Amino acid sequence: MEEIKKKLHAKGLERHEMLKKLIKDHGDVVLQQTTIDMVLSGQKSIVALLTDTSKLDPEEGIRFKGFSIPELQQKLPRLHPEGEPLPEGLFYLMLMGEIPSHAEVKTISYDLARRAHHIPQYVFDVIDAVPKDAHPMIQLNTAILAMSTQSHFRKAYEEGMDKKDFWEPMFEGVMDLIARLPVIAAYIYRRVFHRGQYIDINPSLDWAGNLAYMMGYDTDAVKRLMRLYMVIHADHEGGNVSAHATHLVGSALSNPYYSFAAGMNGLAGPLHGMANQEVMHWIDKLLLFSESCCPTKDQIKEFALKTISDGQVIPGYGHAVLRKTDPRFTVQLEFANKYVPDAPYIKVVRDIYEVMPGFLDDLGKVKNPYPNVDAISGALLTSFGITEHPIYTVLFGVSRSMGVLSSLIWDRLYQLPLERPSSQPLEWFMKKAGMDIK
Numbered sequence: 001m002e003e004i005k006k007k008l009h010a011k012g013l014e015r016h017e018m019l020k021k022l023i024k025d026h027g028d029v030v031l032q033q034t035t036i037d038m039v040l041s042g043q044k045s046i047v048a049l050l051t052d053t054s055k056l057d058p059e060e061g062i063r064f065k066g067f068s069i070p071e072l073q074q075k076l077p078r079l080h081p082e083g084e085p086l087p088e089g090l091f092y093l094m095l096m097g098e099i100p101s102h103a104e105v106k107t108i109s110y111d112l113a114r115r116a117h118h119i120p121q122y123v124f125d126v127i128d129a130v131p132k133d134a135h136p137m138i139q140l141n142t143a144i145l146a147m148s149t150q151s152h153f154r155k156a157y158e159e160g161m162d163k164k165d166f167w168e169p170m171f172e173g174v175m176d177l178i179a180r181l182p183v184i185a186a187y188i189y190r191r192v193f194h195r196g197q198y199i200d201i202n203p204s205l206d207w208a209g210n211l212a213y214m215m216g217y218d219t220d221a222v223k224r225l226m227r228l229y230m231v232i233h234a235d236h237e238g239g240n241v242s243a244h245a246t247h248l249v250g251s252a253l254s255n256p257y258y259s260f261a262a263g264m265n266g267l268a269g270p271l272h273g274m275a276n277q278e279v280m281h282w283i284d285k286l287l288l289f290s291e292s293c294c295p296t297k298d299q300i301k302e303f304a305l306k307t308i309s310d311g312q313v314i315p316g317y318g319h320a321v322l323r324k325t326d327p328r329f330t331v332q333l334e335f336a337n338k339y340v341p342d343a344p345y346i347k348v349v350r351d352i353y354e355v356m357p358g359f360l361d362d363l364g365k366v367k368n369p370y371p372n373v374d375a376i377s378g379a380l381l382t383s384f385g386i387t388e389h390p391i392y393t394v395l396f397g398v399s400r401s402m403g404v405l406s407s408l409i410w411d412r413l414y415q416l417p418l419e420r421p422s423s424q425p426l427e428w429f430m431k432k433a434g435m436d437i438k
C-alpha cells in the first residue's frame with residue numbers, strides 16, 4: 001500500500017502544480033455565460049466543479065477516467081475470466097488514473113479486508129440504540145457519524161498539520177471508511193431483516209464478495225451481482241447530490257466521515273438514491289392496481305397516468321443530465337437476461353421499458369423519458385433473493401463511497417479552497433430581468 005500512496009502523492013504534486021499554473025496564467029478565461037434559467041432550474045448546465053474521477057455524457061452515459069462501463073468490463077481485473085470486474089480495480093482507476101494490474105487490485109483488496117476488522121464495538125451499540133424499524137439509511141448514517149471519532153484527519157488537523165499534507169490522513173480515513181462500510185451495511189441488513197443473526201467478515205474474500213457473504217449470500221451468483229452493482233453505482237461525475245454534498249462539506253475541511261455522511265443524507269432522497277426503493281414500491285402498487293402478476297401495456301400506461309395525475313413522478317425514469325437510456329440500466333438488463341431471464345420482476349421491468357419512454361415523452365415536459373440506473377437495480381436484487389427493498393439505497397451508498405471519497409482525497413491533493421457560491425434574493429433576479437418590483 002505504501003507504494004500506491006507514494007505514487008499517488010507524486011501524481012498529486014504534479015497535478016496541483018498544473019492547477020496552480022492554470023489559475024495563475026489563465027484564471028480570467030471566460031468559461032460560459034449563465035442565464036436566469038440555468039441558475040434557477042437546478043444549475044444543471046453550469047460548470048462549477050473540478051472532478052477527475054468520471055464524466056457523464058448526456059447521450060453516451062458515464063465514463064470513468066475515459067472508460068465506458070462495457071470497456072471497464074473488458075479491462076478491469078476480475079477474479080474469474082467469466083466474472084464481473086472487481087470494484088477495487090475501479091477504485092484504483094478513479095484514484096490513480098490508470099487501469100490497475102492484478103497485483104495492485106489485490107493490494108487494495110487486502111488492505112480493505114485488514115482495515116474492516118477494526119470497527120469499535122460502540123459503533124454497533126449506537127446502531128443497536130436506533131429503533132429496528134428506522135430506515136436502514138438512518139442507521140447507516142448514524143454509524144458513519146459514530147465512526148468519525150476515529151478520524152485521522154481530525155487528529156492531524158488538531159495537531160497542526162501543514163495543509164499540503166492533509167491528503168495523507170484523508171487517505172487513511174477514506175480507506176478505513178470504504179473498508180468498513182460493507183461490514184456496517186451487512187450488520188444493518190442482518191439486524192433488521194434476519195433477526196440479528198450476524199455473519200463475520202471472511203478475510204479471504206474481495207470487498208463486494210464479502211458484502212454479499214456477510215449479508216448471508218454465499219453463492220457465486222450473488223457475489224457476481226454484487227461486484228456488478230458496486231461498479232456501476234460508484235460514481236456519476238461531481239455534480240450529483242451525493243458527490244456534490246460530500247465535496248462541499250469536505251471543502252470546510254470536515255473529516256471524511258462528516259463529508260460522506262452529508263453525501264449519504266442526499267442519497268437518501270427519493271429523487272436520488274432512494275429511487276431504487278421507490279421503483280419497487282411503484283411496481284408493487286402497479287401489480288395491485290392491475291390485480292395481476294403481469295400487467296398489460298395498457299394497464300401500465302393507465303397506472304402511470306394515475307401517478308402523474310396524483311402529482312407524483314415515475315421513479316426510475318428521467319435524469320438531470322442523461323438524454324438516453326442509462327448504460328447502467330442496459331448493463332443490468334443484459335445481466336438479468338443472461339442469468340434470470342424469467343424472473344417475474346424482470347419481465348415487468350422489460351414491459352415498463354417498452355411503454356414508459358413513449359408515455360413520458362407524450363407529457364411534453366420530461367427532458368429525458370428513458371430509464372436510469374434505479375429502474376431495474378431493485379428488480380435485479382430481488383430476483384437474486386435480496387428482496388428487502390429498504391436496504392437497496394444502503395447498497396448504493398456503499399458503492400458510491402468509492403467515487404466520492406477518491407474525489408475527496410484529490411480535493412486535498414489539489415488543496416481546493418472552501419466552497420462558497422454567492423446567493424441573491426428573488427428581487428435581484430427580477431431586477432436583472434427588467435421586471436417591475438412592487
Ligand SMILES: CC(C)(COP(=O)(O)OP(=O)(O)OC[C@H]1O[C@@H](n2cnc3c(N)ncnc32)[C@H](O)[C@@H]1OP(=O)(O)O)[C@@H](O)C(=O)NCCC(=O)NCCS
Nearest residue numbers: 271272275313314315316317318319320365366367368372
Ligand atoms: C431525476 C429527476 C429528478 C431529474 O429532474 P429534472 O432534471 O428536473 O427533470 P426534467 O428537467 O426532465 O423535469 C421537467 C419536468 O418533467 C418532470 N419529470 C421528470 N422526470 C419525470 C418522471 N420520471 N416522471 C414524471 N415526471 C417527470 C419533472 O418533475 C418536471 O416537471 P415540472 O415542470 O412540473 O416540475 C427526474 O427525472 C425524476 O424525478 N425522476 C424520477 C426519480 C428518479 O428516478 N430519480 C433517480 C435519478 S438517477
